[in-house]
Amino acid sequence: MADVLEYQYDKYHFQVPTDCLYAAYDAWVRVEGDEAVVGITDYLQTKMGDIAFAxxxxxxxxxxxxxxxxxxSTKATVDxxxxxxxxxxxxxxxxxEHPELINEDPYGKGxxxxxxxxxxxxxRAMLLSPEAYFELMKEKVAKAFAEKP
Incomplete structure (x- = not known):
């Protein structure tokens, strides 16, 4: 696997591979020649919880x-x-048959x-670099997983 940017927040651990580009809405794209593989980010699958259906x-x-x-998922339906x-x-x-692959390996088998x-x-002009998405994701994590008073 490519290098990854990693972020720990409380009990949550997030990865952002550096061989992908990212949309602000938490999807990734990995270009392979004239083809691309796409999926959702580690942040989004964590926020969704256990994915039960794709x-x-x-x-x-x-x-x-x-x-x-x-x-x-158990928490939401996401387009x-x-x-x-x-x-x-x-x-x-x-x-x-195995939608949980998204939770287990969002950048690989998922x-x-x-x-x-x-x-x-x-x-490509509309996408974020891994570093830019990483900073955006950290802001989203702080809002989404912050302890509620």
Whole structure:
């Protein structure tokens, strides 16, 4: 695995791999040639809790910011928004039987989709570097996991 930026907050441990780019809405994209693998961040899967169901839409192409999938957990239902435009190559069908892979390995076995990139230069301009996302994530963690009075 690539280098990771790590952050500890109370009992929570968060990782941000440096080989991905990030959307402010907590999705990641890892480019491999003219293809990309996408998923949700460690922060989002932690905030959601145990993911029990992953629904993949029937679309065959996505624009950046289109809904890519819907995840249900014990705490919330979340629409996963695509951080990149592309034609669908594959959804991670392992998630149908084992949605918990997203909790266990969000940047590896818990990937959501593989896309053939169609507008990467424009999409990339809208994404955050690992370092920029790391700083944003720390702010989100402090708000989301702060002890309530």
């Amino acid at each position: 629904e993949m839409p029937s679309a065959s192409a996505f624009e950046q910011d289109d809904i890519l999938a819907t995840l249900e 996963v928004t695509s951080p990149a435009s592309g034609e669908l190559i594959a959804f991670n069908t392992d998630l149908e 990937w959501i989709a593989r896309l053939r990139l169609t507008d990467w230069e424009a999409d």
